[in-house]
Amino acid sequence: MSNELGLKVKPVTGISPEDEARVADWINTEEYKQKNFARQALVVNPAHACQPLGAELCAHGFAETLPLVHGSQGCASYYRSTLNRHFREPAPAVSSAMSEDGAVFGGQNNLHEALENAIALYKPKMIAVFTSCMPEIIGDDVSAFIKNARQKGCVPPGFLVPHANTPSFTGSHVHGYDSMLVAILQTLTEGKAIEGRCTGKLNFLAGFDANTGNYREYKRIFSEFGIPFTFLADISEVFDSPNDGTYRTYPGGTPLDDAADSINGKATLSVAPYATSKTLVWIKEQYAGQHVSLPMPLGIARTDALLLKLSELFGKPVPASLKAERGRAVDAVTDAHQYMHGKRFAVYGDPDSLVGFVAFLLEMGASPAHVLCSKGSKKLERELQTLLDGSLYGKTGKIYMNRDLWHLRSLLMTEPVDAIIGDTHGKFAARDAKIPLFRFGFPIFDRVNLHRRPIIGYQGVINMVTEICNKFIDVKDETCEDRFFEMMR
Amino acid sequence: MSEVTIKKVDGITRESTQAMIDRTLEIYPEKAKGKRAPHLAPNDPTATSACVKSNRKTVPGVMSARGCAYAGAKGVVWGPIRDMVHVSHGPVGCGWYSWGTRRNLMSGINGVSNFAMQMTSDFQEKDIVYGGDKKLAVLLKEVKDLFPLAKAISVLSECPVGLIGDDINAVAKRMSQELELPVIPCNCEGFRGVSQSLGHHISNDTIRDYVIETREFTEEAGPYDVALIGDYNIGGDVWSVKPLLEECGLNVKATWTGDGEIEKIAATHKVKLAIIHCYRSMNYMARVMEEKYGIPWIELNFFGPTKIRQSLRKLAERFDDRIKENVEKVIAKYDPIMQAVLDEYRPRLEGKKVMLYVGGLRPRHTVGAYEDLGMVVVGSGYEFAHGDDYERTSPEMPEATVLYDDASEYELEKFVQELKPDLVGSGIKEKYLFQKMGLPFRQMHSWDYSGPYHAYQGFPIFARDIDMAVNSPTWKLVKAPF
Numbered sequence: 001m002s003n004e005l006g007l008k009v010k011p012v013t014g015i016s017p018e019d020e021a022r023v024a025d026w027i028n029t030e031e032y033k034q035k036n037f038a039r040q041a042l043v044v045n046p047a048h049a050c051q052p053l054g055a056e057l058c059a060h061g062f063a064e065t066l067p068l069v070h071g072s073q074g075c076a077s078y079y080r081s082t083l084n085r086h087f088r089e090p091a092p093a094v095s096s097a098m099s100e101d102g103a104v105f106g107g108q109n110n111l112h113e114a115l116e117n118a119i120a121l122y123k124p125k126m127i128a129v130f131t132s133c134m135p136e137i138i139g140d141d142v143s144a145f146i147k148n149a150r151q152k153g154c155v156p157p158g159f160l161v162p163h164a165n166t167p168s169f170t171g172s173h174v175h176g177y178d179s180m181l182v183a184i185l186q187t188l189t190e191g192k193a194i195e196g197r198c199t200g201k202l203n204f205l206a207g208f209d210a211n212t213g214n215y216r217e218y219k220r221i222f223s224e225f226g227i228p229f230t231f232l233a234d235i236s237e238v239f240d241s242p243n244d245g246t247y248r249t250y251p252g253g254t255p256l257d258d259a260a261d262s263i264n265g266k267a268t269l270s271v272a273p274y275a276t277s278k279t280l281v282w283i284k285e286q287y288a289g290q291h292v293s294l295p296m297p298l299g300i301a302r303t304d305a306l307l308l309k310l311s312e313l314f315g316k317p318v319p320a321s322l323k324a325e326r327g328r329a330v331d332a333v334t335d336a337h338q339y340m341h342g343k344r345f346a347v348y349g350d351p352d353s354l355v356g357f358v359a360f361l362l363e364m365g366a367s368p369a370h371v372l373c374s375k376g377s378k379k380l381e382r383e384l385q386t387l388l389d390g391s392l393y394g395k396t397g398k399i400y401m402n403r404d405l406w407h408l409r410s411l412l413m414t415e416p417v418d419a420i421i422g423d424t425h426g427k428f429a430a431r432d433a434k435i436p437l438f439r440f441g442f443p444i445f446d447r448v449n450l451h452r453r454p455i456i457g458y459q460g461v462i463n464m465v466t467e468i469c470n471k472f473i474d475v476k477d478e479t480c481e482d483r484f485f486e487m488m489r
Numbered sequence: 490m491s492e493v494t495i496k497k498v499d500g501i502t503r504e505s506t507q508a509m510i511d512r513t514l515e516i517y518p519e520k521a522k523g524k525r526a527p528h529l530a531p532n533d534p535t536a537t538s539a540c541v542k543s544n545r546k547t548v549p550g551v552m553s554a555r556g557c558a559y560a561g562a563k564g565v566v567w568g569p570i571r572d573m574v575h576v577s578h579g580p581v582g583c584g585w586y587s588w589g590t591r592r593n594l595m596s597g598i599n600g601v602s603n604f605a606m607q608m609t610s611d612f613q614e615k616d617i618v619y620g621g622d623k624k625l626a627v628l629l630k631e632v633k634d635l636f637p638l639a640k641a642i643s644v645l646s647e648c649p650v651g652l653i654g655d656d657i658n659a660v661a662k663r664m665s666q667e668l669e670l671p672v673i674p675c676n677c678e679g680f681r682g683v684s685q686s687l688g689h690h691i692s693n694d695t696i697r698d699y700v701i702e703t704r705e706f707t708e709e710a711g712p713y714d715v716a717l718i719g720d721y722n723i724g725g726d727v728w729s730v731k732p733l734l735e736e737c738g739l740n741v742k743a744t745w746t747g748d749g750e751i752e753k754i755a756a757t758h759k760v761k762l763a764i765i766h767c768y769r770s771m772n773y774m775a776r777v778m779e780e781k782y783g784i785p786w787i788e789l790n791f792f793g794p795t796k797i798r799q800s801l802r803k804l805a806e807r808f809d810d811r812i813k814e815n816v817e818k819v820i821a822k823y824d825p826i827m828q829a830v831l832d833e834y835r836p837r838l839e840g841k842k843v844m845l846y847v848g849g850l851r852p853r854h855t856v857g858a859y860e861d862l863g864m865v866v867v868g869s870g871y872e873f874a875h876g877d878d879y880e881r882t883s884p885e886m887p888e889a890t891v892l893y894d895d896a897s898e899y900e901l902e903k904f905v906q907e908l909k910p911d912l913v914g915s916g917i918k919e920k921y922l923f924q925k926m927g928l929p930f931r932q933m934h935s936w937d938y939s940g941p942y943h944a945y946q947g948f949p950i951f952a953r954d955i956d957m958a959v960n961s962p963t964w965k966l967v968k969a970p971f
């Protein structure tokens with residue numbers, strides 16, 4: 001039975017050290033780069049995951065909400081463990097555990113059983129359902145399944161079960177976040193719009209942002225202004241919960257009533273135009289008040305824009321405390337600029353943060369040389385190009401849309417840079433290129449507590465500049481000749 | 490199994506354990522309760538069959554820790570083979586989640602002679618509609634072009650591939666001839682079976698059908714040729730066991746599949762003995778090799794000095810006096826080193842209670858290592874075991890301690906609340922839940938980013954890590970003084 005491929009039986013030869021050395025050199029060449037960039041079908045080390053991961057992150061951002069993956073059991077374990085590893089926190093979520101018979105009969109029974117069991121065991125106030133590949137391919141009608149579940153009594157009357165279709169074969173985790181968010185808001189706000197009512201609050205959308213420090217920073221900024229707000233959705237307490245000896249299944253998240261009332265808000269502001277685009281379209285049609293979309297506030301100028309917009313929307317001056325903070329951040333960057341100026345960076349990530357990293361680097365006088373997104377749009381490409389074109393330091397930058405980290409590796413070898421901004425997955429390329437990797441993106445599997453330190457706002461600028469400049473100084477201290485090793489830097 | 494020493498734990502009786510299980514099940518809806526009840530039971534060390542039911546469908550909605558067939562194929566069996574490219578065939582996610590997240594370490598140069606990378610066909614909607622076979626053929630050529638030293642390519646199907654009716658086996662066969670490179674199709678879609686276990690089985694069958702016998706060792710076969718099967722080199726385990734076997738005078742011709750080389754795996758039908766660590770994931774090929782090539786196999790446990798010693802002597806029985814003498818020398822050499830480890834850690838760990846919930850071989854094989862440290866295992870269970878795993882577990886576990894199969898998070902939480910262990914050893918999904926309770930925890934799938942834990946090199950690290958977890962002063966900070 002063996003050898004079904006009909007290949008000739010050969011001796012064990014292994015890989016010779018000569019071949020290994022030859023190919024190791026070859027993959028660093030321009031010739032290899034050309035070959036690598038000619039790939040049509042093979043994707044190697046992509047910097048994005050699939051939709052349901054984003055959907056789960058979003059669902060966790062609502063209070064007492066249990067994410068439910070409708071699909072194979074293994075999918076849920078993959079998403080959960082990704083979030084566990086990044087945050088080093090629990091990520092309770094359930095699955096409808098579809099198997100082979102589901103492929104034949106559909107997943108309705110599985111979903112019904114899952115809803116009934118999950119409600120009994122984990123007592124959520126809301127279950128957010130999203131799909132992985134299997135139900136999408138066999139054509140499960142999740143909406144009808146949920147209606148039937150109510151009729152059958154698997155779900156108590158009035159219990160909320162928003163659902164989103166998040167097939168893994170379109171978009172990325174960023175799109176799944178968006179689809180889940182709009183589905184949850186549609187469910188929560190149904191019938192809640194009250195003519196003439198205004199909560200006086202800001203609805204704030206951060207998109208797929210897996211840095212709990214950022215959420216806390218946004219909240220601090222709103223508090224300094226005295227602006228009441230509703231975060232849509234707030235993962236900060238969920239994925240940065242205190243250790244006090246008690247495990248809580250739902251340690252935080254946006255209260256469902258607040259989210260429901262968000263439709264009567266004074267203003268809705270998104271700092272994730274790419275990760276909340278679908279949600280924003282719907283909000284513009286349905287929500288009271290003003291609707292504004294700003295870029296993610298990475299760097300001084302983009303933080304300024306956020307503060308000015310908040311000031312304008314709520315008729316409040318920028319508080320003196322934030323003005324002073326701005327001054328301190330500017331002081332930090334001017335003090336440190338010499339360690340970053342002219343440095344060349346490779347940058348990759350999700351669209352919203354990628355745009356922000358490029359803007360931040362340009363602001364510092366550094367050059368984003370390779371700008372790569374493994375799941376991006378024409379719109380993103382244009383925005384990035386405009387950014388690069390608008391700065392002296394962007395002139396040498398090139399954009400690589402829908403390329404992966406194996407492409408990036410070729411770029412690092414043929415057109416070297418000083419550092420990479422990305423996520424943990426960039427560490428192999430960084431090691432090969434012998435340059436530092438700054439883990440500002442998602443996920444971070446190999447460093448502790450970085451998801452807790454904000455990178456947005458003025459404090460975020462200080463954090464990023466400190467991390468980057470000190471690392472460059474470390475590198476200098478570790479690699480310079482003895483005669484250039486000195487006390488001061 | 491006839492010489493089982495019955496171990497007992499103070500305060501744990503069949504009645505107390507059954508009562509705990511009953512209390513835990515109270516909350517379940519009737520149907521789910523009926524499904525879960527047979528998977529939970531007090532241990533009977535003398536049982537002739539498994540105490541709990543296993544390898545059944547996961548109950549929807551209960552929060553199982555299980556993975557899928559693809560995870561068993563990619564993550565467990567195929568992924569660790571270092572000199573071949575493993576293609577996650579389908580959408581981008583599965584390969585991305587399983588990229589570098591098992592800690593099956595490997596030698597070689599990344600992208601040159603080892604391929605611990607995420608290679609995928611990244612299915613888009615059009616591939617679902619029109620099928621992915623053509624794309625796969627192009628992709629395979631690109632793999633050969635860009636990674637010329639890869640000795641083979643595995644094509645690991647994700648859910649959509651089987652659902653849309655692609656024929657990866659035909660593509661693999663055609664492209665193998667065209668590329669003169671083994672292209673091994675593995676129909677391990679995640680919806681198949683009930684857990685990662687079927688993925689192991691499918692992968693074993695694939696090795697049987699496509700790999701074994703396709704290579705021959707160039708050197709002459711010897712009387713001490715063995716293969717190490719079912720060791721995945723988590724945190725470097727193979728790099729601890731292999732030198733130990735070599736120190737005993739054996740010749741380790743192939744490792745399956747930790748730090749594995751596909752050609753050596755393909756030539757394994759010529760060894761004299763197969764040494765199995767993870768019975769669950771590799772017993773299928775062990776049986777095939779026994780039936781087809783007459784290669785006997787032996788299941789060994791290399792966790793903790795007691796089990797290592799027993800295992801080495803059991804192993805020596807299969808060989809001549811030369812090996813027997815070597816083994817005694819090796820044991821004599823390491824015994825004092827191990828004793829020093831025990832002298833250091835055992836006083837700090839004596840009597841501490843452990844609960845385990847893992848997979849593969851760990852829920853039974855690590856029991857002895859904890860006992861070497863003076864600890865007591867008060868509960869154990871598997872994510873994806875079969876009856877024969879539980880048969881092997883019962884004699885290792887103390888009388889009446891709780892066994893749980895495919896435990897839900899709710900059940901684990903309840904058992905931990907009632908049994909109050911000093912340490913929980915389980916996976917990443919469980920880790921932070923228990924740490925929030927202020928409970929010491931070690932990830933026992935991945936050795937919690939440490940290791941190796943196998944054999945004599947591993948035990949001092951294991952002991953240090955367990956002591957570190959249980960006795961870290963940080964746990965004392967959990968309760969605020971106000």
